[in-house]
Amino acid sequence: MWIEPFLGSGVVLFSLQPKRATVSDINPHLITLYASIFEGKINPAIVKEHLTNEGRRMQEKGEKVYYEIRERFNTDKNPLDFLLLNRACFNGLIRFNNNGDFNVPFCRKNNRFRPAYVSKIVNQVRAVQKIMQTKDWTFLNLDWCECLKLAGEDDFVYLDPPYIGRHTDYFNRWSDKDAIEMAESVQTLDCGYALSMWKENKFRINEHIEEFWQDNDTFIFNHFYHIGSSENYRNAIVEALVIKKGFSATENEQIKICKMLIPQVALSL
Ligand SMILES: C[S@@+](CC[C@H](N)C(=O)[O-])C[C@H]1O[C@@H](n2cnc3c(N)ncnc32)[C@H](O)[C@@H]1O
Incomplete structure (x- = not known):
């Protein structure tokens, strides 16, 4: 093994x-994200819906939506928000402050989640899900x-x-x-x-x-x-x-x- x-x-x-x-x-957030895909709690359709809806809000209202999602993630620890933040933050960095809160700033592109970019992320999730389907894997924190x-x-x-x-x-x-x-x-x-x-x-x-x-x-x-x-x-x-x-x-x-x-x-x- x-x-x-x-x-x-x-x-x-x-x-x-x-x-x-x-x-x-x-890092529990990485593990929760992968474990959620492995267990089927997160799938390509759910990711597409989340990124499209939140991306639309970001396009309309700008960076305050990013910071609102960042605050929400730091309270709820939702793996879908973790994925979104990772794809909309500066340079795709993953960094947490001394309280364990995600603190990377916005990439400053309000139209970050254009349909082609959402499709790219959804396809990455689909690829990971496909690989996992035939595997005996355990995710631990x-x-x-x-x-x-x-x-x-x-x-x-x-x-x-x-x-x-x-x-x-x-x-x-x-x-x-x-x-x-x-x-x-x-x-x-x-x-x-x-x-x-x-x-x-x-x-x-x-x-x-x-x-x-x-x-x-x-x-x-x-x-x-x-x-x-x-x-x-x-x-x-x-x-x-x-x-x-x-x-x-x-x-x-x-x-x-x-x-x-x-x-x-x-x-x-
Ligand atoms: C260099 S990265 C691993 C890179 C990985 N091979 C990749 O390609 O993405 C180091 C990882 O170790 C984790 N880490 C740091 N301290 C740790 C510890 N004490 N025990 C377990 N994991 C730890 C971090 O959260 C980080 O994800």
């Missing part, structure tokens, strides 16, 4: 599409260490934690201490695991990988970040995929998944 304690947007899960998975994130406890020896754990010291918001606090605790506990697991982490950029090298993950196989590849508060933050970065050493024995589901991750890697150490 695939175990992913830092699900985030779920892009890895939806690309690899393992048959059985337990996925989790400390846990801290990573609780999620790791669910891993058995035949499982495979994929970790994509926040960058140390870079993301700081209500659901994204990740200190050196967290990173070290995770490195130590993951490497005692009997099952396979892989970790995604930045390795270096033009300013510095991530010493954490060399210090705490050196007994594994490391593959590196280049990535460019397009989102950042200023151009200084939109830089090329070398990413590392760290995989449990020698994890290549038998032909099971986890190994196939691991092999699917590796082709994305341009250079190997």
Whole structure:
């Protein structure tokens, strides 16, 4: 079984599409959204109706509708509003203040939800729903260490934690201490695991990988970040995929998944 304690947007899960998975994130809104689609509480028709109606109000009354929906979401936590905010906020950012309230400003386009854009989002929901239909997946809202406890020896754990010291918001606090605790506990697991982490950029090298993950196989590849508060933050970065050493024995589901991750890697150490 695939175990992913830092699900985030779920892009890895939806690309690899393992048959059985337990996925989790400390952010309850991401999990509620995906779990609602999985359980059929949210479907393409419901999304279309919500975005069309609220988009029409936004077009007529402007940004105050966005801020009204943001306030409503921070009280009701409706996953449909979470999806809408994510698609109408500045740069598609997901950020929460110290009270756990979503606080990203409006993208300032009153006509954001034009029919073509609504169709695009509805099609994304349909695609996700279609992938999920044949899967045995469980969505959980846990801290990573609780999620790791669910891993058995035949499982495979994929970790994509926040960058140390870079993301700081209500659901994204990740200190050196967290990173070290995770490195130590993951490497005692009997099952396979892989970790995604930045390795270096033009300013510095991530010493954490060399210090705490050196007994594994490391593959590196280049990535460019397009989102950042200023151009200084939109830089090329070398990413590392760290995989449990020698994890290549038998032909099971986890190994196939691991092999699917590796082709994305341009250079190997
Ligand atoms: C780098 S993102 C994951 C990205 C994901 N692979 C994707 O492609 O979207 C890190 C995720 O870890 C979650 N997170 C942060 N701290 C956590 C914790 N202590 N336990 C579990 N999840 C946590 C955040 O909410 C965020 O979604």
